Amino acid sequence: MTASDLFQAQGLTKTYPGVRANDDVSFSVRPGEIHALLGENGAGKSTLVKMIYGLVRPDAGRMTLDGRPHAPADPRAARGAGVGMVFQHFSLFDALSVAENIALGMDAPPPRAELSRRIADVSAAYGLPLNPSRRVASLSAGERQRVEIVRCLLGRPRLLIMDEPTSVLTPQEAEILFATLRQLAAQGVAILYISHKLEEIRTHCDRATILRHGRVVGTVTPRDHSARELAAMMVGAEMRVVDRSGRQAGEVVLEVAGLTSAAGLDGTPLREVGFAVRAGEILGIGGVAGNGQEELIAALSGETTGRPGTVRLGGADVSALGPEARRRAGLLAAPEDRLGHAAVPEMSLTENAILTAATRQQLVRGGLIDHAAARRFAERVIAEFDVRTPGPGTAAGALSGGNLQKYVIGREILQEPRALVVNQPTWGVDASAAAAIRQALLDLAARGAAVVVISQDLDELLELSDRFAALNEGRLSAPVPTEGLTVEQIGLMLGGAHGMEVAHVAA
Amino acid sequence: MLRLEPRTAAPWWLGLAAPVLAVLATMLAGGLLFALMGFDPVAAIRTIFWDPLFGPAAGYSRPQLLVKAGPLVLIACGLAVGFRxxxxxxxxxxxxxxxGICGAAVALAAYPAEGAWIFPAMVLAGAAGGWAWGMIPAVLRNRFGASEILVSLMLVYVAQKLAAWAAFGPMRNPEGFGMPGSRNLQQYPPAANPELIAGTGIHWGVVAAGVAVLATWLLMSRHIRGFHIRAAGMAPRAARFAGVRPEALVAFCLGLSGALAGMAGLFEAAGPGGQITDSFGSGYGFTAIIVAFLGRLHPLGILLAGLLLALTYIGGELAQLMLSLPAATVQVFQGMLLFFLLAFDTLTRFRIRWGKAA
Structure with missing residues (x-):
């Protein structure tokens, strides 16, 4: 470590019951650099930045900021010392205006007119156009993030922490965000950038500190390493490459035509969605969350039923059938929200097996549950999908996100569906588990199932799908072959950058 | 400042300890109350909790235990399914x-006919009446999103007026010298619900309560519908994903608990009560809510809790008689029991912290 460091951490340790979240973590950030924190889910990234931002107090170790000891008691103290943080999940009030939201998040908000002027100044200076009087409810995800960033910048931070900022953005929006970050860095602000998107880090970050199981593996210059090398450092083993071979497209299995639906809770209604998936084929559906994904999977799983002829399985009209009848016919689904939708957190894994596998696995006879059969099926899912858990009696809510996701996806795949629809199959799942899930989806297609993958992760869609379609404001684009498709082309299909690039040209 | 902080992991036994602690706390607080009123607290507690079972008059009061526990358990079993x-x-x-009114109506319409069909028909009519009364909040909730809590509660008062109207009007005993109230069904053998084994207090309602305990236990732990009911209580979206239709579940739960409560009413009207009067309701329906929660919504727990609450009824009456404790004693006791149970339940899920936020 050198005297030029803006921020230093030495020997930071934080233990939660049963987990050592951070173990002797030391690293440093220089002024004017974009410094990545890289690691799998559960590697300790969140705990580390929460200590810097004053949300969590370390058990041992010390931090310095600008050469002075940094031990914030709460986020207000951290902000006072010059640390700003933009969270992955926004904390904005839909019913309030941009300016009101920003004022709420400030320790000492200035008068409204003064605040509006300063918001305008900051957004002009950094190419983040914002109308202070607009209601947050009407803003896109990218615009909401801008509100959070502007709120941070008004506090003139020396160290800005960004927690997975691009997970909600289209590729073009992400490019614009990086332009802003580079401009900040050029003015000497240090940026601590959390992500597990390797390409993004290789392109944009000056240095990267890699965490694994709460320990620092090393600090590297990401440009000097390939994405596979970085992933290997993150996971501690060579990454598995998915095997796409051995598949042949057959008859059309799942056919959707003219699917229109009402909006779910703060969602987007589907408008005339149509596509067809053949046996052995994977259709990827991309798009930023909130553009009809929830509504689409509900319409396919049978949670909402549609007009006759809108959903067909193997030629038979299943539009009017509920979830159980569709499962009997062979159409299965795995929703995005693991806790409370795909699984009941308080119930055991055995009971969660009954939730969707009761009919196809004959876990219920004459209305009575065969608990032994349910446990056997749960054990099979656990064994074949490498779910790390003490046993099938464990409550679903006690599993880590990745393990529960493996269980939820495995539960559907092992039922050998004719068609499977999954939403965000690897969201919040670490790299090795994600690879296993993707391979299982490919294997299922190779056995002749039609698979629909709805995801926000474009790399995942490019890796898995044979054809790609974009869901934007409830409309689905015509599917195109994935082969030869670039990330830029996909970004345009997703509806561009929601008007952000214009502002940047002007600025 | 006082704050409640969620416990990360509550020990499993705390959930079972809460009802026991609630009973002990009720005894303590009740004793304190009696002492403040100038009664001997030890004698009062003993009269309420000990004498009905083992005291000098236990021979009379012990059968009463099952007479009172029968309807409580029968009603609470149905309520617990819905609460889950x-x-x-x-x-x-x-x-x-x-x-009770519907079942008694069948008997009064049949009077003075003889026949083995009469009593079973009354049971069916009682269940149907309770079911129909329960379906009103179900339909209003499914159709208009009306709160079943408010609608079902308000319908209690409607039912009370209905009982008064029946007792003074169409169901009044023509040979009753103008007194309000129906014929006494105890004196009309084909419709009577008598004590089945002398000296035990067991009547058909107690038998039905036993069957209800077994049946709801089977439903909740073995049957797929019970599984769906539990899933819907814990994670409504997951239950929907599993194929549960929320409207059907509302109708099933309110219909089932209504039918069981209706049966309990009939057994009471044809048995211990004997007739429909203008004050036919006796509070069993409300006390059963305490029974369901004290029994942890589990059929076996409900059985034990039903017996305990029955004890407070009998012991309270005994205390009125022996020590001239006020009549409200029973209600105070039952109220304190629910209060302490909810308090201890909160403490199993949260811990109390003093001082400001860390």
Whole structure:
């Protein structure tokens, strides 16, 4: 470590019951650099930045900021010392205006007119156009993030922490965000950038500190390493490459035509969605969350039923059938929200097996549950999908996100569906588990199932799908072959950058 | 400042310890109350909790235990099923009254006919009446999103007026010298619900309560519908994903708890009560809510809790008689029991912290 460091951490340790979240973590950030924190889910990234931002107090170790000891008691103290943080999940009030939201998040908000002027100044200076009087409810995800960033910048931070900022953005929006970050860095602000998107880090970050199981593996210059090398450092083993071979497209299995639906809770209604998936084929559906994904999977799983002829399985009209009848016919689904939708957190894994596998696995006879059969099926899912858990009696809510996701996806795949629809199959799942899930989806297609993958992760869609379609404001684009498709082309299909690039040209 | 902080992991036994602690705390607080009123607290507690079972008059009061526990357990079994699904039927008292009226109506219409069909027909009519009364909040909730809590509760008062109207009007005993109230069904053998084994207090309602305990235990732990009910209570979206139709679940739970409450009402009207009067409701429907929660919504727990609450009824009456404790004693006791149970339940899920936020 050198005297030029803006921020230093030495020997930071934080233990939660049963987990050592951070173990002797030391690293440093220089002024004017974009410094990545890289690691799998559960590697300790969140705990580390929460200590810097004053949300969590370390058990041992010390931090310095600008050469002075940094031990914030709460986020207000951290902000006072010059640390700003933009969270992955926004904390904005839909019913309030941009300016009101920003004022709420400030320790000492200035008068409204003064605040509006300063918001305008900051957004002009950094190419983040914002109308202070607009209601947050009407803003896109990218615009909401801008509100959070502007709120941070008004506090003139020396160290800005960004927690997975691009997970909600289209590729073009992400490019614009990086332009802003580079401009900040050029003015000497240090940026601590959390992500597990390797390409993004290789392109944009000056240095990267890699965490694994709460320990620092090393600090590297990401440009000097390939994405596979970085992933290997993150996971501690060579990454598995998915095997796409051995598949042949057959008859059309799942056919959707003219699917229109009402909006779910703060969602987007589907408008005339149509596509067809053949046996052995994977259709990827991309798009930023909130553009009809929830509504689409509900319409396919049978949670909402549609007009006759809108959903067909193997030629038979299943539009009017509920979830159980569709499962009997062979159409299965795995929703995005693991806790409370795909699984009941308080119930055991055995009971969660009954939730969707009761009919196809004959876990219920004459209305009575065969608990032994349910446990056997749960054990099979656990064994074949490498779910790390003490046993099938464990409550679903006690599993880590990745393990529960493996269980939820495995539960559907092992039922050998004719068609499977999954939403965000690897969201919040670490790299090795994600690879296993993707391979299982490919294997299922190779056995002749039609698979629909709805995801926000474009790399995942490019890796898995044979054809790609974009869901934007409830409309689905015509599917195109994935082969030869670039990330830029996909970004345009997703509806561009929601008007952000214009502002940047002007600025 | 006082704050409640969620416990990360509550020990499993705390959930079972809460009802026991609540009973002990009720005894302590009740004793304190009696002492303040100038009664001997030890004698009062002993009269309420000990004498009905082992005291000098136990021979009379022990059978009463089952007479009182029968309807409580029967009603609470149905309520617990709905509570597990997050469907709150607070109006079992009304379904109990309407069930009693409907069942008694069959008997009065048949009078003075003889026949083995009469009593079973009364049971069916009682269940149907309670079911129909329970379906009113179900339909209003499914159709208009009306709160089943408020609707079912308000229907209790409607049912009470209905009982008064029946007792003064169409069901009045023509040979009753103008007194309000129906014929005494105890004196009409084909319709009577007599004590089955002398000296035990067991009548058909107690038998039905035993069957209800077994049946709801089977439903909740073995049957797929019970599984769906539990899933809906814990995670409504997951239950929907599993194929549960929320409207059907509302109708099932309110219908089932209504039918069981209605049956309890009939057994009471044809048995211990003997007739429909203008004050036919006796509070069983409300006390059963305490029974359901004290029994942890589990059929076996409900059986034990039903017996305990029956004890407070009998012991309270005994204390009135022996020590001239006020009549409200029973209600105070039952109220304190629910209060302490909810308090201890909160403390199993949260811990109390003093001082400001860390």
């Amino acid at each position: 699904a997050g469907i709150w039927n607070i109006g079992a008292e009304g379904q109990y009254i309407v069930g």
